[in-house]
Amino acid sequence: MWKYYLTTLLCCLVGQAVFAQANLLQSGPMVGYSEMKEVLLWVQTKSSAKVKFAYWEKGNAAQKKFTEEVNTKADEAFTARLIANQVEPGKRYEYELYINNQKITRSYPLEFQTQVLWQYRTDPPNFKFTTGSCLYINDTPYDRPGKPYGSNYEILTRMYEQKPDFMLWLGDNIYLREVDWGTKTGIFYRNTHTRSIPELQALLGSVHHYAIWDDHDYGPNDSDKSYPHKDLTLEAFKLFWGNPNYGVANPQGKGITGTFVWGDVQFFLLDDRYFRTANNNFAGNRCILCEEQVEWLINALASSQASFKIIAVGSQFLSLSKTKENFINFPEERQKILDAIVKNKISGVIFLTGDRHFTELSKTNTNPPIYDLTVSPLTSGTFNPEKEQNELRVPNTLVTEHNFALIEVTGKRKERVMSIKIFNKDGKELWKQEIQEKDLQYPRN
CATH class of the missing domain: 3.60.21.70 (Alkaline phosphatase D (PhoD))
Structure with a gap:
């Protein structure tokens, strides 16, 4: 019985922590520029927080990579611009946002793409x-x-x-x-x-x-x-x-x-x-x-x-x-x-x-x-x-x-x-x- 109550209490505390971090999200995340070897990811929080992104080639979530982690600051409107730089040309990636080490779930897809290396190889991409x-x-x-x-x-x-x-x-x-x-x-x-x-x-x-x-x-x-x-x-x-x-x-x-x-x-x-x-x-x-x-x-x-x-x-x-x-x-x-x-x-x-x-x-x-x-x-x-x-x-x-x-x-x-x-x-x-x-x-x- 004590294990049941302890497990329930732990789940409640974790849920509250996740909700608290999600409540720190002001706007975004947003996908910025795309190049062959890096993509910019942006987010804004409501107050100072640690933010980072995880990302992986679409369909391969077991191979997650992470951006660096930064602290958002008031004199930068609590915005963060992070670079996904462990990418390859012509790929599509999924990503997720972490605020204070808690994953923030969105109700819509979070994805980005890198540009195609088409020169001297194929016709340019549509x-x-x-x-x-x-x-x-x-x-x-x-x-x-x-x-x-x-x-x-x-x-x-x-x-x-x-x-x-x-x-x-x-x-x-x-x-x-x-x-x-x-x-x-x-x-x-x-x-x-x-x-x-x-x-x-x-x-x-x-x-x-x-x-x-x-x-x-x-x-x-x-x-x-x-x-x-x-x-x-x-x-x-x-x-x-x-x-x-x-x-x-x-x-x-x-x-x-x-x-x-x-x-x-x-x-x-x-x-x-x-x-x-x-x-x-x-x-x-x-x-x-x-x-x-x-x-x-x-x-x-x-x-x-x-x-x-x-x-x-x-x-x-x-x-x-x-x-x-x-x-x-x-x-x-x-x-x-x-x-x-x-x-x-x-x-x-x-x-x-x-x-x-x-x-x-x-x-x-x-x-x-x-x-x-x-x-x-x-x-x-x-x-x-x-x-x-x-x-x-x-x-x-x-x-x-x-x-x-x-x-x-x-x-x-x-x-x-x-x-x-x-x-x-x-x-x-x-x-x-x-x-x-x-x-x-x-x-x-």
């Missing part, structure tokens, strides 16, 4: 990713009075159901409020509040994530280089996201500029805020990306061997609509980039942009053409640009409801095809376009 911008999560005490600005959070579940390899966030991934953008406390709070919503967690757990920012995750609306707390929001961006690099265009490593490759496609992640001239400043040189970043982009494009070269930036690049945040209002910089693409015969260029609270596909009338896919919004307010003049818009691609894009790259080497599908909050396909690699190539000499 893959697909979701993308979108403008994720507004309501927070009643700090929101403006009236109708809530955010809605239809279930769109995040619809994205997860597409089973993408990764998600590329196109800015306004959070919306800093007036109470947030003046302090590190407020900035950490807003990032934590958005990252913690239940609808997001499954997407974080098994889909790799990359991100750029725009004005609302950088600072106030339409903010520029004069925003005094930009290094605080830069710090927060690095703490809450898992890109493989940041600040690659700046000698001091400032800004979020970076790049990554998935399969045979290279992504260029641009910073349209940290160095930007104020929209209403017409004295002197006006720029969005500014000289160092433009030169880095041109050089990086020229050296890239990718089939498609995807440039992700918050502000619309191609649109001819002269709304104040678009590149068309900074014509010298915009034209310099376009001229460099032509002069260097850079093939396969596609911009991915956000910001505008509607979706459209723009295409230049050049040979070969350049595309700009604007995808917005996920959950924030929508906008109908009926009075705007964008003669480059591809017919029947305007969407003025909550939506996201699913982009799939398939086909043999040198014959790749990019399929773009736009879905609404219910997972209904709204339109589809295909872009052939061969149609974006400059003629060979």
Whole structure:
């Protein structure tokens, strides 16, 4: 009898300990960048705790490996970024989270993948990713009075159901409020509040994530280089996201500029805020990306061997609509980039942009053409640009409801095809376009 009571008591104590550690989980875990020999894993706790991950090749749980263990800290928003570095290319792994040495169980799969070593061996791998911008999560005490600005959070579940390899966030991934953008406390709070919503967690757990920012995750609306707390929001961006690099265009490593490759496609992640001239400043040189970043982009494009070269930036690049945040209002910089693409015969260029609270596909009338896919919004307010003049818009691609894009790259080497599908909050396909690699190539000499 005493053994029975002792066993029961022990089980209760263990159960309470596991529950206590699970209760320390604030958000995540999240899968960050993927390379052939390592993957970044992220998590956030509610207070200081020891965290680590176990992982194993799918179907082989007997061969568990562990990341290092770290203590989460208040001055890093209790976030941890750990590296799974005992991996091999082209494999799928399962993983689990430990907080204070207790395994934390989630109700959805926790998985990641390493990139395929395809070069000189096979055709590049087929893959697909979701993308979108403008994720507004309501927070009643700090929101403006009236109708809530955010809605239809279930769109995040619809994205997860597409089973993408990764998600590329196109800015306004959070919306800093007036109470947030003046302090590190407020900035950490807003990032934590958005990252913690239940609808997001499954997407974080098994889909790799990359991100750029725009004005609302950088600072106030339409903010520029004069925003005094930009290094605080830069710090927060690095703490809450898992890109493989940041600040690659700046000698001091400032800004979020970076790049990554998935399969045979290279992504260029641009910073349209940290160095930007104020929209209403017409004295002197006006720029969005500014000289160092433009030169880095041109050089990086020229050296890239990718089939498609995807440039992700918050502000619309191609649109001819002269709304104040678009590149068309900074014509010298915009034209310099376009001229460099032509002069260097850079093939396969596609911009991915956000910001505008509607979706459209723009295409230049050049040979070969350049595309700009604007995808917005996920959950924030929508906008109908009926009075705007964008003669480059591809017919029947305007969407003025909550939506996201699913982009799939398939086909043999040198014959790749990019399929773009736009879905609404219910997972209904709204339109589809295909872009052939061969149609974006400059003629060979």
